[in-house]
Structures are given as structure tokens and as C-alpha cells.
Amino acid sequence: MNLILIKLGIRNVFRNKRRTFLTSLAIGIGLMSLIIADGFILGMKSYMIRSVTDDYLGHGQIHHKKFLKTNKVKYVIENPGKIEKRLSSDTKLEGFSPRAISSALIASAQGSEQISLVGIKPRYESILSRIKTFTTVGDYLEKNDKSYILIGKKLANKLKVDIGDKVVLTLSPIGGGDLSQELFRIKGIFSYGSSTFDNHMAFINLSRAQEMLGCQNCIHEFALKFNDLSNLPVLFEEYKKKFPKDAYYFETWKELMPALNSALELTDISMAFLAVFLAILVGATVINTLYMALYERKFEFGVLQAIGTRKKVLFTIIITESIALAIGSIIMGSILTFIFGGMLAYYGVDYGGVTYASVPLREPIYMVFSLKQFIIYPLGLILFTILISFYPIWQLLKISPSKSLKIM
Amino acid sequence: MENIFECKKVSKNFGATKQVLVHALKSVDLEIKRGEFTAIIGPSGSGKTTLLNIMSGLDNPTHGKVLLKGNDITEMTGNQLSDYRRDHIGFVFQAYNLLPVLTAEENIEYILIIQGIPENERKERVHKALIEVGLKGLGKKFPNQLSGGQQQRVAVARALVGNPDIILADEPTANLDSVNGQALLDMMLKLNETLGVTFVFSTHDPLIMNEAKRLITLHDGKIIEDKIQ
Ligand SMILES: Nc1ncnc2c1ncn2[C@@H]1O[C@H](COP(=O)(O)OP(=O)(O)OP(=O)(O)O)[C@@H](O)[C@H]1O
Ligand SMILES: [Mg+2]
Numbered sequence: 155m156n157l158i159l160i161k162l163g164i165r166n167v168f169r170n171k172r173r174t175f176l177t178s179l180a181i182g183i184g185l186m187s188l189i190i191a192d193g194f195i196l197g198m199k200s201y202m203i204r205s206v207t208d209d210y211l212g213h214g215q216i217h218h219k220k221f222l223k224t225n226k227v228k229y230v231i232e233n234p235g236k237i238e239k240r241l242s243s244d245t246k247l248e249g250f251s252p253r254a255i256s257s258a259l260i261a262s263a264q265g266s267e268q269i270s271l272v273g274i275k276p277r278y279e280s281i282l283s284r285i286k287t288f289t290t291v292g293d294y295l296e297k298n299d300k301s302y303i304l305i306g307k308k309l310a311n312k313l314k315v316d317i318g319d320k321v322v323l324t325l326s327p328i329g330g331g332d333l334s335q336e337l338f339r340i341k342g343i344f345s346y347g348s349s350t351f352d353n354h355m356a357f358i359n360l361s362r363a364q365e366m367l368g369c370q371n372c373i374h375e376f377a378l379k380f381n382d383l384s385n386l387p388v389l390f391e392e393y394k395k396k397f398p399k400d401a402y403y404f405e406t407w408k409e410l411m412p413a414l415n416s417a418l419e420l421t422d423i424s425m426a427f428l429a430v431f432l433a434i435l436v437g438a439t440v441i442n443t444l445y446m447a448l449y450e451r452k453f454e455f456g457v458l459q460a461i462g463t464r465k466k467v468l469f470t471i472i473i474t475e476s477i478a479l480a481i482g483s484i485i486m487g488s489i490l491t492f493i494f495g496g497m498l499a500y501y502g503v504d505y506g507g508v509t510y511a512s513v514p515l516r517e518p519i520y521m522v523f524s525l526k527q528f529i530i531y532p533l534g535l536i537l538f539t540i541l542i543s544f545y546p547i548w549q550l551l552k553i554s555p556s557k558s559l560k561i562m
Numbered sequence: 563m564e565n566i567f568e569c570k571k572v573s574k575n576f577g578a579t580k581q582v583l584v585h586a587l588k589s590v591d592l593e594i595k596r597g598e599f600t601a602i603i604g605p606s607g608s609g610k611t612t613l614l615n616i617m618s619g620l621d622n623p624t625h626g627k628v629l630l631k632g633n634d635i636t637e638m639t640g641n642q643l644s645d646y647r648r649d650h651i652g653f654v655f656q657a658y659n660l661l662p663v664l665t666a667e668e669n670i671e672y673i674l675i676i677q678g679i680p681e682n683e684r685k686e687r688v689h690k691a692l693i694e695v696g697l698k699g700l701g702k703k704f705p706n707q708l709s710g711g712q713q714q715r716v717a718v719a720r721a722l723v724g725n726p727d728i729i730l731a732d733e734p735t736a737n738l739d740s741v742n743g744q745a746l747l748d749m750m751l752k753l754n755e756t757l758g759v760t761f762v763f764s765t766h767d768p769l770i771m772n773e774a775k776r777l778i779t780l781h782d783g784k785i786i787e788d789k790i791q
Binding site: 158159161162165166169453454457458459460461462463464465466467554555556559 | 615618620621640641644645646647648649651652653655658659661662663664668671672673675676720721724
């Protein structure tokens with residue numbers, strides 16, 4: 155293709171500067187909305203995932219396969235000592251936390267509540283989860299704290315207890331028989347911002363929980379946290395192979411929190427809807443502009459055909475024009491994105507602790523830029539513009555040149 | 563002289579239904595010889611534009627044959643017709659011949675580009691064509707920087723530059739005042755005499771038709787007079 159044909163297309167774009175500007179502004183705004191929405195959803199997703207996994211869950215967990223389904227304390231992990239050793243020497247892990255879990259009754263002088271009691275190793279747990287961070291009143295557990303307990307803020311309110319107050323825990327041991335009952339003092343009160351945690355959770359030392367359950371080395375759960383977050387899917391596969399048995403069964407956070415996972419997938423779907431919606435908008439704008447731009451120049455195209463331009467060459471000339479328009483729009487869109495997206499990336503949007511899919515949005519959500527957004531969306535826009543311009547061009551080429559030339 | 567162009571019993575009907583059928587051309591026979599300078603005249607609606615369009619392959623005749631140097635152009639496909647026009651026909655319209663976004667030079671060069679002529683030869687031929695039509699030094703101007711007469715000259719240069727067998731011009735002077743129209747025609751006549759370029763043009767202008775060497779009169783789609791003057 156000769157340079158003059160490209161020149162022709164590009165100069166034609168700048169022929170009606172105001173129309174070109176308005177069109178590329180419209181398309182550019184479409185592109186910007188797409189990139190910002192994507193960046194925002196990306197920011198929101200990574201925040202939610204981080205928040206869920208870092209708060210308590212970890213990236214994955216090991217249980218007896220039936221434990222979560224039945225909630226029966228008898229389904230303990232087989233050979234936990236051996237597994238703990240394997241996890242300790244695993245360099246792919248940033249940390250892990252062994253937990254013994256049982257439902258229990260917590261009672262103060264003022265009342266009683268059904269809770270989920272978790273026995274933890276305080277140091278291990280502090281690497282894995284944020285219980286320590288969220289314990290804002292009183293102190294976190296120490297390794298040797300025999301009779302101390304951490305409870306949630308709302309639970310403390312219901313039981314009308316404070317730091318240093320006494321509570322009684324009651325639970326049934328794994329082997330059955332008499333209930334275990336022990337006295338604990340409140341050492342710390344945590345607030346997660348999530349009602350499940352703040353109403354229904356309490357933490358004591360692992361060895362104490364095991365004693366109460368009447369099972370010295372029993373572990374129900376290993377929560378795992380990996381080093382390399384960008385590689386999670388691969389690590390998940392690896393761990394699924396490493397811990398495949400019913401008696402020690404690895405599950406990812408997605409499997410453990412299916413509701414969150416589907417909420418995140420829902421955001422993908424809404425993103426797709428947005429993309430389709432914007433595509434229709436951009437498509438209509440492009441078609442409209444091209445129709446106007448081409449039909450007012452019908453005579454010119456008639457002349458070009460009359461002097462011997464093949465339809466294919468004419469097609470190339472016009473398509474160059476729509477590519478030039480698309481590129482102009484991308485430049486416009488990128489500038490807008492840098493200005494407005496940059497502001498969102500810098501300041502973020504504060505949801506003020508609203509809960510979405512039971513994840514509290516405590517911090518502002520920041521838009522996340524990725525290279526993909528600046529490659530895939532613009533390329534898609536160019537392809538789409540080319541594709542959509544086929545229609546008006548086809549309509550135009552259908553007109554016989556002798557008709558196009560009929561103006562006088 | 564060699565016969566370069568022939569219409570044999572060419573008719574053209576417009577309209578899909580019998581009721582509105584227009585017989586724009588009725589069994590027209592016409593031969594054009596190399597080097598002729600022919601004017602087609604006739605009242606409005608007599609079929610001048612239709613005849614020129616059929617000669618250039620922009621329109622297909624309803625009946626009849628159109629032969630260029632013995633080849634029937636009515637049998638050609640779309641691309642063949644495009645190439646036929648590109649290589650054998652030069653075109654000049656009444657107005658708006660030029661692409662407004664290209665300079666005079668680029669407008670002329672366009673034909674050579676689609677003919678696939680290499681760049682240095684193109685530049686040379688464009689330069690020569692501009693001199694031929696008396697526009698030396700105006701090549702870098704855009705059409706809207708040129709007068710109507712100058713624009714028509716650029717159109718003639720574009721029609722000329724590809725070395726066509728024949729230049730067809732549909733009322734080339736209609737949008738010009740009589741002085742400029744006369745000047746354009748004088749220039750075409752000079753090209754005809756010095757370079758032997760074959761011209762067929764339609765016109766309403768009595769002054770201009772008097773300059774033609776051959777005068778064909780159309781009436782109601784028929785040739786009613788064909789004289790050498
Ligand atoms: N596309 C068309 N559809 C229907 N009728 C047409 C069409 N083109 C031309 N005609 C008719 O054919 C006849 C000849 O038209 P043509 O344009 O060839 O005349 P003309 O001699 O060039 O006239 P003018 O001097 O006004 O340019 C006219 O009656 C015109 O109305
Ligand atoms: Mg006419």
C-alpha cells in the first residue's frame with residue numbers, strides 16, 4: 155500500500171476536526187470507563203481476597219475431609235505431627251497455623267452464648283492471621299497463657315465482660331463422656347468488623363483446647379499462607395497432590411469460601427456486561443460518524459472509482475480512516491484514563507466499612523492499573539472499530555459509481 | 563485513422579417497472595477514432611451523461627456492445643472495469659473532480675500510483691502534466707487554494723497523466739465563466755493537436771461546441787446529427 159493512500163485516510167480524519175474530536179472523545183470515554191472499571195474491580199478483588207485470606211483463612215487449609223461438612227470434632231487430621239514437620243520445612247510457605255476447633259458454650263455472670271472455640275499456637279497464628287492486629291483491647295495470647303482467652307467485641311458486650319473478667323467454657327470431649335468445663339480470664343478483645351468473628355469466635359492456647367477435648371495431639375485444621383501470591387493456582391495444584399487423602403485434605407480459599415468466590419465471579423460478569431454495553435455505545439458512535447463522514451463524500455468516492463480505483467483499494471482507504479480514528483480515540487482515552495484513573499489509584503474510594511459478600515471493606519479501594527488494560531482494551535477497540543466500520547463501508551461500496559456521481 | 567472506440571446498438575433503460583421505464587439511449591451506434599476532438603451536444607435529458615458513463619463502463623448498457631480497441635467492455639468484471647478505466651480512460655467531471663485533502667500534485671499522482679508506476683517516474687510525469695496544463699509551480703496547492711478554472715486544469719492533468727486512449731469529459735466547462743471555459747477548451751484543443759490526445763466531451767455551451775472538430779447531437783436518446791466541422 156502506498157503512503158499516499160494512508161495520507162488520504164489520515165487527512166480525511168482531520169477534515170472535520172470538531173466531529174473527529176467529539177467522536178474520539180466519546181470513544182475515549184468509553185475506553186476510559188472500561189479501563190477504570192476493570193482497574194477498580196481488580197483493586198476490589200485483590201483487596202477482598204487479601205482481606206479474607208490474611209484476616210483468618212489463609213490461602214488454603216488442610217482438614218479431615220468430613221470435618222467442615224459435619225462439624226464433628228472426631229474428624230481430626232491424621233498424623234498431625236508428621237504434617238506439621240512437612241509444613242515447617244516447606245519454603246513455599248510464609249507461615250501456617252495448626253488449630254483445634256470445637257463448638258462450646260461460653261458463660262459469664264450475665265449470660266451465655268454458643269461459640270466456635272479455636273485453640274491456636276499464638277506465634278504461628280500471628281504470622282498467618284490478623285487476630286493479633288485486631289486485638290485492640292487488652293493483649294494477645296502468649297504461649298504459656300493457660301487460662302486466658304480472646305473474645306470478640308460484640309460477644310464481650312453480650313456477656314457484659316471486660317479485660318480480666320472470668321468466663322466459663324463448656325464443651326464435650328472427642329471421646330464423649332462428661333463435659334469439660336474450665337474457667338478462663340479475658341486477656342484481649344478483638345474487633346474484626348465482621349459479625350461472625352465479633353459475635354461467635356474465641357481463641358485459647360492450642361494445648362488447652364486439646365486438653366479440654368481430651369485428645370493430646372488433635373488438630374482439626376492447618377491454615378496455610380504462601381509466599382508467592384502471583385503463583386497461587388500452581389501452588390494450589392501442587393498442594394492438592396501433596397494432601398489428597400480424606401484424613402488430610404487440602405482445600406483452597408475459593409473452595410472454603412464459595413460465596414465469596416461466586417461474588418467475585420459475579421463482578422467478572424458485571425464487567426463483561428459493562429464491556430458489552432460500552433461496545434454497543436462505541437459501535438453506535440463509530441457507525442454514526444462513519445455514515446456521516448462517508449455519505450457526505452459519496453461523490454468523492456464516485457470520482458475515485460470512476461478514475462479506476464478498485465473497490466479493494468477504496469476499502470483500504472476508508473478503513474485506514476477508521477483505524478486512524480480509533481488510534482486517535484485511544485490516545486484520547488489513555489490521557490483521560492491517566493488523569494481520572496490516576497486520581498482513583500492515588501486517593502482510592504472509601505466505602506467506610508460497608509460489608510460486601512461478608513467481607514468488610516475497611517480501607518479505601520484503590521484502582522489497580524495493569525499492562526493488560528492498556529493493551530487488550532485498546533487493541534480490542536481497534537479491532538472492534540475496524541469490524542464495525544465494515545457495515546457502512548459495505549453499504550457505500552454497494553452504490554454504483556454512476557449513482558454516486560449524480561449530484562448535478 | 564484507427565478506430566479506438568465503438569458503440570454498437572447501445573440502449574439504456576432506467577427504472578425497474580414498465581410504467582416508469584426511461585429509454586435514456588435508443589440503439590446508439592458510434593465510432594471514435596484516435597485523435598478526434600468530439601463534442602456531444604443535446605438538450606437536458608437527451609442522454610449525454612448516460613452515453614459517457616456507458617463508454618467508461620460506469621454503467622452497463624441494457625442492450626448492445628461497447629468495444630475499446632475491439633474488446634467488449636460490457637463483458638468485464640468489476641475489477642477489470644476498474645483497471646480498464648484506470649489504464650484507458652481519462653475522466654473530467656463538471657466539478658469537484660479533486661480530492662480536497664490531496665494537493666494538486668498528489669491528485670495527479672494518484673492515477674500513477676494505482677497504475678503501479680515507480681516513484682521517480684511518477685514525479686517526472688506529474689511535473690510534465692502540470693506544465694502541459696499551464697499550472698507549473700502550483701502543484702503544492704490544495705484544491706481549495708485554486709480557482710475553479712485551475713481545478714479543472716488539474717483534473718485534465720490527472721486525466722492526461724496516465725496516458726489514456728481517450729479522455730471523457732462531462733460538461734467540463736459548465737461551472738466556469740465563459741472566459742475560463744474558453745481557456746480550458748483551448749488548452750484541451752492544444753493537447754489534442756500537439757499530443758494527439760483523443761477527447762470526447764459533452765457541453766451545452768454554443769461557443770465551446772463550435773471549437774469541436776466533430777459534433778454529435780443527441781436527442782431523446784438518439785443521435786440525430788453527426789458532423790465533422
Ligand atoms: N439513474 C437513473 N435512473 C432513472 N433515470 C435516469 C437515471 N439516469 C438518467 N436517467 C434519465 O435518463 C435520461 C438521460 O439522462 P442524462 O443524464 O444522460 O441526460 P443528459 O443529456 O446528461 O442531461 P443534462 O444535460 O441535464 O446533463 C433522462 O431522462 C434522465 O432522467
Ligand atoms: Mg448530463
